[in-house]
Amino acid sequence: MGFPMAGHLARAGHQVCVYNRTAARAEAWAEEFGHRAARTPREAAQNADIVFACVGNDDDLRGVTLGDDGAFAGMKPGAVFVDHTTASATVARELHARATERSIAFMDAPVSGGQSGAVEGILSIMCGGDAATFEKVEPIMSAYARTATLIGDVGAGQLAKMVNQICVAGILQGLAEGLAFGRAAGLDMHKVLSVISKGAAQSWQMENRGATMLEDNFDFGFAVDWMRKDLGLVMEEARRNGATLPTTALIDQFYGDLQKMGGGRWDTSSLIKRL
Amino acid sequence: MGFPMAGHLARAGHQVCVYNRTAARAEAWAEEFGHRAARTPREAAQNADIVFACVGNDDDLRGVTLGDDGAFAGMKPGAVFVDHTTASATVARELHARATERSIAFMDAPVSGGQSGAVEGILSIMCGGDAATFEKVEPIMSAYARTATLIGDVGAGQLAKMVNQICVAGILQGLAEGLAFGRAAGLDMHKVLSVISKGAAQSWQMENRGATMLEDNFDFGFAVDWMRKDLGLVMEEARRNGATLPTTALIDQFYGDLQKMGGGRWDTSSLIKRL
Numbered sequence: 001m002g003f004p005m006a007g008h009l010a011r012a013g014h015q016v017c018v019y020n021r022t023a024a025r026a027e028a029w030a031e032e033f034g035h036r037a038a039r040t041p042r043e044a045a046q047n048a049d050i051v052f053a054c055v056g057n058d059d060d061l062r063g064v065t066l067g068d069d070g071a072f073a074g075m076k077p078g079a080v081f082v083d084h085t086t087a088s089a090t091v092a093r094e095l096h097a098r099a100t101e102r103s104i105a106f107m108d109a110p111v112s113g114g115q116s117g118a119v120e121g122i123l124s125i126m127c128g129g130d131a132a133t134f135e136k137v138e139p140i141m142s143a144y145a146r147t148a149t150l151i152g153d154v155g156a157g158q159l160a161k162m163v164n165q166i167c168v169a170g171i172l173q174g175l176a177e178g179l180a181f182g183r184a185a186g187l188d189m190h191k192v193l194s195v196i197s198k199g200a201a202q203s204w205q206m207e208n209r210g211a212t213m214l215e216d217n218f219d220f221g222f223a224v225d226w227m228r229k230d231l232g233l234v235m236e237e238a239r240r241n242g243a244t245l246p247t248t249a250l251i252d253q254f255y256g257d258l259q260k261m262g263g264g265r266w267d268t269s270s271l272i273k274r275l
Numbered sequence: 276m277g278f279p280m281a282g283h284l285a286r287a288g289h290q291v292c293v294y295n296r297t298a299a300r301a302e303a304w305a306e307e308f309g310h311r312a313a314r315t316p317r318e319a320a321q322n323a324d325i326v327f328a329c330v331g332n333d334d335d336l337r338g339v340t341l342g343d344d345g346a347f348a349g350m351k352p353g354a355v356f357v358d359h360t361t362a363s364a365t366v367a368r369e370l371h372a373r374a375t376e377r378s379i380a381f382m383d384a385p386v387s388g389g390q391s392g393a394v395e396g397i398l399s400i401m402c403g404g405d406a407a408t409f410e411k412v413e414p415i416m417s418a419y420a421r422t423a424t425l426i427g428d429v430g431a432g433q434l435a436k437m438v439n440q441i442c443v444a445g446i447l448q449g450l451a452e453g454l455a456f457g458r459a460a461g462l463d464m465h466k467v468l469s470v471i472s473k474g475a476a477q478s479w480q481m482e483n484r485g486a487t488m489l490e491d492n493f494d495f496g497f498a499v500d501w502m503r504k505d506l507g508l509v510m511e512e513a514r515r516n517g518a519t520l521p522t523t524a525l526i527d528q529f530y531g532d533l534q535k536m537g538g539g540r541w542d543t544s545s546l547i548k549r550l
Contacts, residue, residue, distance in 0.1 A: 112474040124474050149470045152463060160467045163457040167476035170449010177520045178441035184516040185434040188427060192435045195424045199387045199399050201442035203478035241459040244550045245452045247522045275519045
């Protein structure tokens with residue numbers, strides 16, 4: 001997702017220097033957009049006013065920020081580090097503390113909208129940090145975002161993204177059970193969807209995934225492996241804050257079933273395949 | 276719900292005769308709209324071209340259709356019986372058979388949209404029956420419906436309504452867990468909802484029940500007792516058609532918890548109260 005996001009920044013007129021663990025990807029980007037690629041996160045972050053990261057998980061994030069080659073080592077005091085990774089609130093708070101030691105501002109800013117949202121530049125961004133930092137970066141992020149909202153202090157962006165994933169999990173499992181039931185009952189499910197999508201059962205998922213679920217088409221979208229990672233963050237955080245998540249815990253297990261079925265790269269709507 | 280639905284029929288210029296088990300309600304209706312009230316379903320159905328029913332459950336439905344005082348005994352051959360009750364597909368097929376013996380057409384036609392949809396005349400109707408019957412009654416039902424769709428044979432309307440309720444259950448439980456989690460995490464949930472309702476977690480329920488759930492306001496809407504009844508129909512039908520409904524089965528139990536908490540009349544979004 002970083003590839004098209006950095007592309008939007010370059011097209012908006014910003015000076016961009018990119019880093020990717022796969023050097024060939026960074027070089028391909030640099031060639032396409034006529035900007036620089038760096039060999040380390042530190043080099044990419046040198047002299048930047050704002051550094052944006054979008055990696056896989058907490059450990060990947062520590063890998064590109066901390067240590068001698070990490071972005072923090074190259075950043076100047078007063079610069080801002082914005083993390084677009086969906087990661088834990090804990091790592092956001094940890095990196096915020098490390099950034100503060102170097103007079104670097106930190107904002108967690110997980111995104112919603114997926115690969116296509118990044119390509120089209122219409123992501124939704126949930127931010128955690130202070131208002132001054134948000135005001136500084138919000139106009140820049142508008143190059144690839146439809147909306148960016150400051151939810152609260154550092155970590156609040158990650159926690160809001162977790163709320164989003166909990167809601168999505170419930171919707172998708174309900175939709176999967178509904179479609180599987182209707183099919184078992186012999187109904188024309190396209191007809192049924194066209195009716196119930198107008199009322200109290202309506203959801204973005206029903207409108208955008210109902211038809212593909214019926215076609216057994218899961219070769220696109222947001223992968224099961226990523227959802228499993230996100231629900232892992234959710235369950236860990238819930239253990240800490242005491243929230244009771246009976247169906248989310250169950251659906252997390254169902255996603256584990258899909259991984260065992262070889263469906264780690266299937267779209268999250270593939271829950272219907274285990275019914 | 277029958278009160279406003281019959282009112283729309285009267286206002287549309289149809290000759291209407293009503294029956295209610297509570298005679299005072301039927302008389303109040305007759306007085307308000309200047310049409311007749313009958314003492315038995317049979318009397319109400321006498322000479323009617325179309326008879327509409329909307330009662331509580333399978334047994335209520337048998338009570339108003341069968342027997343000496345039932346509607347079927349009064350109906351003329353060629354007339355149509357339309358059932359708006361959310362009932363089992365089994366009772367729809369059973370009553371269809373009994374109607375056919377008397378040359379009466381039968382259509383199951385459960386509605387979606389609730390009390391407010393009935394009052395405003397904007398219900399969605401899911402129909403099961405034959406095309407000729409549907410074409411005869413569809414223009415009449417448009418007095419209180421925004422859409423009516425023929426899903427398939429007798430019973431298909433009920434089965435489609437069940438698909439709807441399965442989807443709603445999953446959405447509401449996911450939403451309840453998401454809001455409970457966000458609250459436990461100390462987030463400004465109104466802010467979170469305003470962001471996530473624009474993306475993949477969006478649902479009619481989130482848009483129409485998210486705020487009231489946060490306000491602990493459940494004194495309105497579609498009651499837990501009715502949802503419990505509907506999920507009972509779902510689980511019974513699933514036992515028959517072999518569909519696997521792990522979270523629907525669990526959420527059905529959660530609604531049972533709410534009934535024990537004294538919440539039988541609360542809105543279905545009250546799932547959050549047991550988290």
